[in-house]
Amino acid sequence: MAILVLASQGIEASAEKSDGLFSLVVDRENQARACTILAAYHDENLRHVNHGRELFSPVPAKKTTPVMIALVLLAIHLGCHYAGIHQQAVLEFGSSALYILQGEYYRVFTALLLHADMEHLAGNIAGILIFGIPVCSLAGSGWGLFLLVFSGSAGNLINAWMYGTAHLSIGASTAVMGGAGILVAFQMRKKAGVKGLKPSIFLPLGAGAALVGMLSGGENTDVSAHIFGFASGLFLGGIFSLLPIKGEPFR
Numbered sequence: 001m002a003i004l005v006l007a008s009q010g011i012e013a014s015a016e017k018s019d020g021l022f023s024l025v026v027d028r029e030n031q032a033r034a035c036t037i038l039a040a041y042h043d044e045n046l047r048h049v050n051h052g053r054e055l056f057s058p059v060p061a062k063k064t065t066p067v068m069i070a071l072v073l074l075a076i077h078l079g080c081h082y083a084g085i086h087q088q089a090v091l092e093f094g095s096s097a098l099y100i101l102q103g104e105y106y107r108v109f110t111a112l113l114l115h116a117d118m119e120h121l122a123g124n125i126a127g128i129l130i131f132g133i134p135v136c137s138l139a140g141s142g143w144g145l146f147l148l149v150f151s152g153s154a155g156n157l158i159n160a161w162m163y164g165t166a167h168l169s170i171g172a173s174t175a176v177m178g179g180a181g182i183l184v185a186f187q188m189r190k191k192a193g194v195k196g197l198k199p200s201i202f203l204p205l206g207a208g209a210a211l212v213g214m215l216s217g218g219e220n221t222d223v224s225a226h227i228f229g230f231a232s233g234l235f236l237g238g239i240f241s242l243l244p245i246k247g248e249p250f251r
Contacts (some may be wrong), residue, residue, distance in 0.1 A: 012214075050146055065141040066132030070125045073172060076113050077121050090114055090170055095225075096161035097167040108156035109149070114170040116220075124172040127215075131179030132143075139240065149238050151178025155229030162224060174229035177212060181233025182240075184208035189241035205231040206236070 011033065013142065014025045024071045036091075082088040095111035115121040128148075136144030152175025159169070187204035 006062035012056050042153045048098055063136075065136050067146050069132060069145070069172075070127050073113060073115070073121060073125060073128075073217060077115050077118070080114070090116075090168070092181035093159060094168050095156040097163040097165055100157065100160040101164060105157070108153040111170050112149070112152050112172045112175050115172070116170065120171060124176055127176030127179070131176055131183065135179050135182050138168070141181075143240065146234055147182050147233070147240060148175050148179055149179060150176055151175060151233035152229055154178075154232035154236070158228040158232065159222070159225045162228075169225055171222075173215075173222075176213070176228045178233030178236070180208050180211055181230040181235075185234050185237030186241055189231045189238065192194055205234075 011026060011030045077086075080089050093107060093110035094114060095107050100107050115124065132148055135148060138144070139147060151171065153180060154167070155174040159174075160167070172240065184207070186203045188201050191201040191204070210228055212230045216223045
């Protein structure tokens with residue numbers, strides 16, 4: 001979420017992992033400003049409680065579920081290439097708007113499991129880890145998995161409805177964008193719970209939109225799928241944040 005906050009203020013940042021900890025990397029000329037922005041964000045958002053408890057009380061980082069997702073994606077990709085069926089799998093299980101609209105709705109799920117090459121896969125695995133771990137820490141492992149998968153699938157379904165033709169796409173990036181939308185929804189709900197409906201609650205939304213734009217500029221990127229994945233995550237995360245779910249069995 002720190003990357004989202006900085007992006008909303010026009011500061012580019014990246015995350016690097018060392019000794020099990022993530023560090024933010026910002027160019028030297030923006031370091032002081034970034035520290036000031038993050039300190040203000042912390043004071044404004046992370047110390048509030050609601051009715052004697054935190055509105056979203058993170059549990060210890062739930063890394064297992066996102067890591068398992070990453071391993072499944074890697075195994076499927078390597079398995080398809082080893083068996084020589086990658087192209088066939090893309091045609092039969094990719095998110096084809098034409099076939100989805102003819103009733104093959106399973107494709108909105110299976111397309112999330114397929115990737116064009118190792119570079120495509122590596123980028124989405126990084127995204128799943130970066131966004132999936134905080135989602136599962138806030139919602140619980142089971143609910144986090146549900147939200148990630150269904151936001152990605154909903155994004156693919158809406159994208160198919162929009163195209164209505166033989167458009168074909170694959171990859172977990174729709175779910176990655178869904179994860180970003182879920183986190184934005186959690187932050188907006190937290191701000192609303194503390195401050196009520198004030199303009200500042202839309203700050204996370206602006207940060208999330210900026211992030212989607214930053215991550216949607218690559219070649220062969222399905223920009224509309226990214227947008228619909230983010231929107232689906234925002235909607236599902238908002239609904240989840242309003243439900244009185246304790247979530248303990250899923251943590």
